[in-house]
Each structure stands twice: as C-alpha cells, then as structure tokens.
Amino acid sequence: MKKISSELENTRTTFSFLSRLKRNPQVDNALWNEIEEALIQADVGVTATSRIIDVLQAKSKEMKLSSTESILDLLKEQLKSTLQKFNTELNEGGNPSVWVFVGVNGAGKTTSVAKVANWKSKENERIVLAAGDTFRAAASEQLEKWANSCGAELIKGADGADPSSVIYDATEYAHAKNASLVLADTAGRLHTKSNLMQELEKIVRVANKGSGTVTEILLVLDATVGQNSLQQAKSFAESVDLTGIILTKLDGSSKGGIIFAIAEELAIPIKLIGIGEGKEDLIPFDSEVVVEKILDFQEDS
Amino acid sequence: MFDTLTDRLGNIFDRLRSRGKLSESDINAVMAEVRTALLEADVNLKVAKQFQDKVTERCVQSEMHTALNPAQQVIKIVNDELIEILGGQALTLAYSDKPPTVVLLAGLQGVGKTTNAVKLAKWFKSQGRNPILIGADLQRPAAVEQLRVLASNIDVPVFSESSDPVIVARNGLSEAISSGRDVLICDTAGRLSIDEDLMNEIRQISDEIQPHYTFLVIDAMTGQEAVNVAETFNDKLALDGMILTKLDGDSRGGAALSAKTIVGKPIAFASTGEKVEDFEVFHPDRLASRILGMGDVLTLIEKAEDAFDHQEAQKAADRLLSGQFNLEDFLEQMQQLKKMGPLQNIVGMMPDLPQGVNPDDVDETRLTRVEAIITSMTYEERDRPEIIDGSRRSRIAKGSGTSIQEVSLLLKQFKEIKRMMKGAVKPNKKKKKKSSKGRKGKQNSRAKREINKTANAFDLGEFGSFKN
Incomplete structure (x- = not known):
C-alpha cells in the first residue's frame, strides 16, 4: 500500500488552520470560535462540535493551559483518542471468510472491493470477487476489469440476478478452490429503502449458509457527504452487524x-481509507492522518 | 432525524408568547437556532452566516404583523428568503437554432452523472427532442457500458470510442450533426475539483463542443465541501445550472443552498429516485421547507385536495373518534392514502411526524400486505375483529399469502389504534420508543409507525377543510 503523505500533499496549503491560529497565542473567545468553525466546516456537525469543545474547554481549564498551541495539541489528542478506541483489524478465519461491502449509491463500493482485492492479492492471498451488484448497469463489468488487472477471480450472475445467490456461489467456488477470502460487492442502496435493506439482511444470512463465514461487513462512506452519513451508518447498522467503515474520497478537499x-x-x-482512484489508493486507517486532515484547513486569507 | 426548525423555534416562542413584539435580542436568539438548523442540513457555514445576516435584517426592518404570531412571521421570512435564493431566476431551456443543443455534465465521482445523463435524455425525449448521449467517461471501468445499457432501455443512441475524452467529445459532436440529432448530452468522468489535470481536461472538452448548457451534477447529501466544488467547477466551466441528485434519501439537501449561493445559477432538475422517470424540474419551495424541516404542507394540501374525498374522511374520522372504527374503514383510509401517490413522498411532506418516525422509512409493499390481510377477511371479521380466532387467523394468513404472525400483529395494532383514538389520547411516546430492540421488536415498531401514519390520514381531511 502506498504512503499517504504524497497523496494528501496537494490539499495542503501554507495557510493551514493550525499554523494560522498558532500565530495568535491569545486564548480567548475568538480561538474557541475558530475551532468551532473549523470543525463545522470539516462536517463534524453541530452537536459533535459543541460536545468536543465542551470537553476541550473543561480539560484545558483543569490542566490550566494558557497557550493556543497547547490547546490545539490537546484538541488533536482528543480527536485522535475518539478514533483510536477501536480495534481496526480486518478479520479473517473462515473457510473462506466473506467480506461484504455495503453502502449508498456512489460511495465507492466497487472501487473499494477492487482496491482490497489488489492489496490482498499482493499478499499472495487467493481471492474470489463476488459481483453482488446485479442492479446497476455494467457494475459487474466494472468489477471484472478490476479483477483482471489484479489477477483475482470473479463470480458473477446475470443482470438482475439475486445478489444473495451470486455471493453464495462465490463462497462455494472459493471453498472448492481453496481461496481464503471472498470480497462481495453489493448494489448501492439508499438506507431509506426498507425493501433494499431487507435484501441486504438476506445477503448476509445466505452468505453464512454454506462454507463461507461473513467476518466483515464494511460500510463504505463517502467523505464528501455531510451529516447524512450518520443516518446512513445508523440505518445500515440496524439491518446488519457492521464491523467497520471504509471512508472513501479523502484525496479531495473533503474532511469526513x-x-x-x-x-x-x-x-x-473506521478500518480503511480511500485516497485516490488507483488500485493502490487504499490504506489502513490512521487516526493521525485523518485528524491532521481535518485540522489542516485551507483558508481564504 | 434532526429536530425540525419548527420544534426548535417552538421552544423559544413559548417563552416569548406573552410579548407582542420581537426584540432584537429575541431575533438574535431565533437566528442562532436558524443557523443551527441550516448547519445540520449541511448548508455551508459561510453561506449560513450570510443567510442569517440577510434574514435578521429583514426581520428587524419588517413591521410585525399582528395577525401572525412571531413564530409564524419569522418562519415566513426565513422560508421566503430560502425560496428566493434557491429559486431565483428559473432556467428556461432555449434550443439552439443550429442543432444540436449541446449539454455538458460535470461533477465529482459517484454523484450520479451517468444515471442522470440518461434521465436527462429521457426528459428531452418527453419534450419531443431526439437526443444523443456521448460517453466521455473513459476513466471509470465500464462507465460507457453502463451508459449504453441504460440508454438502450430508453432507446437513445450512445456515441463513444476508446480514445481520449476530448476526442470522443469532438467526434460525438460530428456524429450528432451527421445523424441529425437535435440534443447532445455529454457524460464525463467524475473528477475532484482539486485535480488540476482533470479540471483542465474538462475545460478542453468544453472548448471543443461549446456547450449551450453546462450542468454541475451535485449529490443532495454533500457536506460543507459543496461550496468549494461549486466554486471550482464554476470558475473552470461557467456553469449554467445544477442537477441535484439522490433527493430520495433523507438528507436535508442543504448542499443545494450552498452551491446555489456560490454559483448563482438555477438548480434546473432534481433526481428523486432510481428509476429513469424519477427526474423532474426543480421546485425551490419544496426544498426550502425540507432544509428547515417544516414539511411540504402546501404540496400536501394540493395533493390531498386532488385525491381525498373529505366527506368520506370526515365520516371515517367521526367513526374513529366514536370508537366504531372497524377494519373496513381502516382499509378504505389506506386506499385513499394510496391514491395520493407514492406513500413515501406523502409521508415526507407531513410537517409534524410522530417522534421517531423517519419520513422515508415507509415501504409501500407493507401497506399492500396489510391490504391483502384485510381483504382476506370476511365482512363480519372486518367489522368485529375480536371474533378472529386461531383457525380464522390461519385461514386469513393463507388467503393473503402472509403469515399468522403478521395477521396477529395487524390485529394487535389495530386494537391499539382503536383504543388510542377512542379516548382521543395521544400515543404514548415511551411505549413507542421501547420497541427498537431486536428483530421482532423492530418490525413491530415499523408496522406501528405505519399505522400511526395511516392514522395521520385523518388530519389530511382537516387540512383540506382548513383550506376551504
């Protein structure tokens, strides 16, 4: 996997939010406002932002911090620790293991499947891809092209076929061929469509029925999307037992x-982050990278 | 879901009710809430501030009208201002004297450019035009195949070749001219606004085909970034308008306001579903109330008037309140409701949904199942559900192709509604919340919400008469 620094370099500017604030050492209301605005502009959301600031103010008072720099460092630590609480390992252990990729339309599921396939193939794992998006026109062709380019095998059904059966077939095929991992793409579905959410429940149920074991259900979220991502995560988590998130399109100016x-x-x-269109552009989650990106603000000044 | 602005303001105005006039500090308190509502709707921070200043100014200047209460007045001003910004000058499509009329679509990855290129083609067809689609997305694997499959469904030709996007666009234009097509729609690869190479490429495409209309396709769910995206694309391409997609989700769509403020060009179309037909000319007033969570009361009234027989409704409401309501009445109400159009849309327009109800969480097929269950009952059973015993249940389940559990659930819920309505007691909020755990509980609560909503149908009758 690629190093992220070069990829994200282009979003950096000399007038980053942090460096600009550090020039004004005064701890006053203006500082808190600036922090608030920065977080809101990074799509953190009004509620989470005020929660973060409340904690930060309480802590900085307790620790008697008096410089802007120390407060910003504390903010960074605080943000990082929120994200570091979790185990971000991706689980295998089935025979084969099945990783199901879910999410709304256009989040980047198919591309993420391809990137994981590329990464796992490079580690010499034997991978089978399941073209479970039988709804979107040419979705399986898209995956097929990726599969060819990274040497993974692909199981697909006819357009409009039952995605559960395509994924089931892929697990049986993988089992027979001794492949260790099945990566299952699914059709994009808005979380508000309850029939499609039921279909997803079925996909997971059926994927567990044969030789395969679903060890990861990964929600693909687009970093460009704002407050609706929370709603998406809630709804998907209600239908299936999400094990992790892949945050995509972090190579843009979006902060997620x-x-x-x-x-x-x-x-x-969050287990993986997507940082570009190439098949190498997926890296394990790193709270340092994500928090840096959120606080590294481009300013008009 | 977020609190609606109406709820938020309600709290403030409760405190103010005794006073007749809003002071400047009252207005500021109100505006802080408006700002929060806008931010929660993903309106960009800077845009929200700008908006807030404008509305404050209008509130301070405007004479307080005695006929309206302060809440209504402020909401009215906010709403008017939102509509003004979202709407502004509407886009009137003029066709070129020298066909084809060229349309270029641009946007980030995954916003729905390809799907909407086809939807737009279908729309032009419905206007009596002969469009051709150009597949200039050579970046995403199989994007052109996707375009071809979708276009063949609506019988519109696609031009593409595996060369270079700029050349594809150029040759596509010649193809359109030689084959006598009068509208050309050019689909392009998704690109990040900060990717200079690709931004230059689309500029070249634009120079090559000289579009009459350049549309930015923008996802209704976009966050704060919407302004930068709109700004960069507008700088590069001089946009004529925007197409807002994925409005069938439950996002508030504040991105549209951000983009609109920056670009100053109209939102021309909105995509409201996965089907090719789910595409319409944009209605600024509907989005305004959606951003603020006020419900689309006006549209609802219109729709209700078209489809709803209010004498019938009144009769049913009377029966309901007097406790004589039976399953037959219930069925009729459901059918009335269905006449008003897709249930999802209707529910989304309601201003005051019961707490915990997600407007888009309604599934029409569930209603159909309930309908099937009721129509599988005898008239006697519909009138007196209490006679339905185990063997009747299993017969009804078989007859309707459902399960005994579903029949029992419906009966239980019906009994609950009836009990609630009889005393005209409001549903117990605590009770509703309890049912979110476990699979069974989840279904239970969903079905219950549905019935709550069906019960809301009675309010519709009142809306109707209110307007008369």
Whole structure:
C-alpha cells in the first residue's frame, strides 16, 4: 500500500488552520470560535462540535493551559483518542471468510472491493470477487476489469440476478478452490429503502449458509457527504452487524468529520481509507492522518 | 432525524408568547437556532452566516404583523428568503437554432452523472427532442457500458470510442450533426475539483463542443465541501445550472443552498429516485421547507385536495373518534392514502411526524400486505375483529399469502389504534420508543409507525377543510 503523505500533499496549503491560529497565542473567545468553525466546516456537525469543545474547554481549564498551541495539541489528542478506541483489524478465519461491502449509491463500493482485492492479492492471498451488484448497469463489468488487472477471480450472475445467490456461489467456488477470502460487492442502496435493506439482511444470512463465514461487513462512506452519513451508518447498522467503515474520497478537499459522531454514537471503527482512484489508493486507517486532515484547513486569507 | 426548525423555534416562542413584539435580542436568539438548523442540513457555514445576516435584517426592518404570531412571521421570512435564493431566476431551456443543443455534465465521482445523463435524455425525449448521449467517461471501468445499457432501455443512441475524452467529445459532436440529432448530452468522468489535470481536461472538452448548457451534477447529501466544488467547477466551466441528485434519501439537501449561493445559477432538475422517470424540474419551495424541516404542507394540501374525498374522511374520522372504527374503514383510509401517490413522498411532506418516525422509512409493499390481510377477511371479521380466532387467523394468513404472525400483529395494532383514538389520547411516546430492540421488536415498531401514519390520514381531511 502506498504512503499517504504524497497523496494528501496537494490539499495542503501554507495557510493551514493550525499554523494560522498558532500565530495568535491569545486564548480567548475568538480561538474557541475558530475551532468551532473549523470543525463545522470539516462536517463534524453541530452537536459533535459543541460536545468536543465542551470537553476541550473543561480539560484545558483543569490542566490550566494558557497557550493556543497547547490547546490545539490537546484538541488533536482528543480527536485522535475518539478514533483510536477501536480495534481496526480486518478479520479473517473462515473457510473462506466473506467480506461484504455495503453502502449508498456512489460511495465507492466497487472501487473499494477492487482496491482490497489488489492489496490482498499482493499478499499472495487467493481471492474470489463476488459481483453482488446485479442492479446497476455494467457494475459487474466494472468489477471484472478490476479483477483482471489484479489477477483475482470473479463470480458473477446475470443482470438482475439475486445478489444473495451470486455471493453464495462465490463462497462455494472459493471453498472448492481453496481461496481464503471472498470480497462481495453489493448494489448501492439508499438506507431509506426498507425493501433494499431487507435484501441486504438476506445477503448476509445466505452468505453464512454454506462454507463461507461473513467476518466483515464494511460500510463504505463517502467523505464528501455531510451529516447524512450518520443516518446512513445508523440505518445500515440496524439491518446488519457492521464491523467497520471504509471512508472513501479523502484525496479531495473533503474532511469526513462526521466520523466523530459515528464513532461516539455507534462505536463502529473506521478500518480503511480511500485516497485516490488507483488500485493502490487504499490504506489502513490512521487516526493521525485523518485528524491532521481535518485540522489542516485551507483558508481564504 | 434532526429536530425540525419548527420544534426548535417552538421552544423559544413559548417563552416569548406573552410579548407582542420581537426584540432584537429575541431575533438574535431565533437566528442562532436558524443557523443551527441550516448547519445540520449541511448548508455551508459561510453561506449560513450570510443567510442569517440577510434574514435578521429583514426581520428587524419588517413591521410585525399582528395577525401572525412571531413564530409564524419569522418562519415566513426565513422560508421566503430560502425560496428566493434557491429559486431565483428559473432556467428556461432555449434550443439552439443550429442543432444540436449541446449539454455538458460535470461533477465529482459517484454523484450520479451517468444515471442522470440518461434521465436527462429521457426528459428531452418527453419534450419531443431526439437526443444523443456521448460517453466521455473513459476513466471509470465500464462507465460507457453502463451508459449504453441504460440508454438502450430508453432507446437513445450512445456515441463513444476508446480514445481520449476530448476526442470522443469532438467526434460525438460530428456524429450528432451527421445523424441529425437535435440534443447532445455529454457524460464525463467524475473528477475532484482539486485535480488540476482533470479540471483542465474538462475545460478542453468544453472548448471543443461549446456547450449551450453546462450542468454541475451535485449529490443532495454533500457536506460543507459543496461550496468549494461549486466554486471550482464554476470558475473552470461557467456553469449554467445544477442537477441535484439522490433527493430520495433523507438528507436535508442543504448542499443545494450552498452551491446555489456560490454559483448563482438555477438548480434546473432534481433526481428523486432510481428509476429513469424519477427526474423532474426543480421546485425551490419544496426544498426550502425540507432544509428547515417544516414539511411540504402546501404540496400536501394540493395533493390531498386532488385525491381525498373529505366527506368520506370526515365520516371515517367521526367513526374513529366514536370508537366504531372497524377494519373496513381502516382499509378504505389506506386506499385513499394510496391514491395520493407514492406513500413515501406523502409521508415526507407531513410537517409534524410522530417522534421517531423517519419520513422515508415507509415501504409501500407493507401497506399492500396489510391490504391483502384485510381483504382476506370476511365482512363480519372486518367489522368485529375480536371474533378472529386461531383457525380464522390461519385461514386469513393463507388467503393473503402472509403469515399468522403478521395477521396477529395487524390485529394487535389495530386494537391499539382503536383504543388510542377512542379516548382521543395521544400515543404514548415511551411505549413507542421501547420497541427498537431486536428483530421482532423492530418490525413491530415499523408496522406501528405505519399505522400511526395511516392514522395521520385523518388530519389530511382537516387540512383540506382548513383550506376551504
């Protein structure tokens, strides 16, 4: 996997939020306002932002911090610790293990499947991809092209086929061929469509029926999306037992700050982050990287 | 769901009710709530501030009208201002004298450009035009295949080739001219606004085909970033308007306000579902009330008037309140409700949903199942559900193709509604919340919400008469 620094370099500017604030050492209301605005502009959300600031103010008072720099360091630590509480390992152990990728339309599920396939293939694991998105036109062709480019095998059904059966077939095929891991793509579904959410419950149920064991259900979230991501995570978690989140499109100028609300309210760990369109552009979650990105603000000044 | 602005303001105004006039500090308190509501709806912080200043100014200047209470007045001002910004000058599509009329679509990855290119093509067809689609997304694997499959469903040709997006666009234009197509829609690859190479590429495409209309396709769920995206694309391409997608989700859609404020060009179309038909000319007033969580009361009244027979409704409401309500009445109410259009849309328009109800969480097929259960009962059973014993239950379940559990659940819930309505007692909020644990409980609570909503149908009758 690639190092992130070069990928994220282009979003950096010399006038980052942190460096600009540090030039004004005074701890006053303006500082708190600046922090509040920065968090809100990073899509952290009004509620989570005020919660974060309340804690930060209480702690800095207790610790008698008097410089902007020490407060910002504390903020960084606080944000990091919210995200570090979780185990971000990806679980295998089935024969084969099945990782199911779920999410709303356009979040980047198929691309994430491809990236994981590429990464796991490089580790010499034998991978089978399941083209479980039988709804979107040409979704399986998209996955097929990826599969070819990273040497993974692909099981697909006809357009409109029952996604559960496609994924089931993939697990049996993987079992027979001694492949250790099945990566199952699914159709994008808005979390508000209860029939599609039921379909997802079925997919997971059926994937567990044969030789395969579902060891990861990964919700793919687009960092560009704002407050609705929390709602998405809630609804998906209600239908299936989410084991983790893949936060995509972090290579843009989006910050994905909603993950704090998700971490606090739902305790779902972020396991991977997507930082580009190439098949290498997926890296394990690193709270340092994500928090840096959230606080590293481009300013108009 | 977030608290609605109406709820938030309600709390403030309760304190103020005794006073006739709003002081400046009252207005500031109100505006702080408006700001929070906007931010929770994903309106960009800077845009929200700007908006807040504008509304405050109007509130301070405007004479307080004695006929309206302060809450209504402020909401009215806020709403008017929102509509003004979201709407502004509407887009009137003029077709080029020298066909084809060229339309270029641009946007981030995953916003729905390809799907909406086809929806737009279908819309042009419905206007009596002959569109052609150009597949210039050579970046995402199989994007052109996706376009071809979707386009063949609506019988619109696609031009693409595996060369370079700029060349595809150029050759696509010649193809449109030689094949006599009068509208050309060019789909492009998703690109990040900070990716200079790709932004330059789309600029070249634009230079090549000289579009009459350039639309930014923007996801209704977009967060704070919407302004930067809109700004960069507008700088590069001089946008003519926007297409707002994924409005069928439950996001508030504040991104639209952000983008609109920055670009100053109209939101031309909105995509409201996965089907090709789910695409319409944008209604600013509907989005305004959605951003603020006020419900789309006006549209609801219109729809209700079209479809709802209010004498019938009144009769049913009387029966309900007097406790004579039976399953037959219940069935009729459901059918009335269905006449008003897709249930999801209707429920989303209601201003005051019971707590915990997600407006889009309604599934039409569940209603159909309830309908099947009731129609599988004898008239006697519908009138007096208490006679339904075990063997009748299993017969009804078989007849309706459902399960005994579902029949029992319906009967239980019906009994509950009847009990509630008889005393005109409000549903017990605590009780409703309890049922969120476990699978069974979840279904139970969902079905219950549905019935709550069906019960809401009676209010619709009142809306109708209120308007008369």
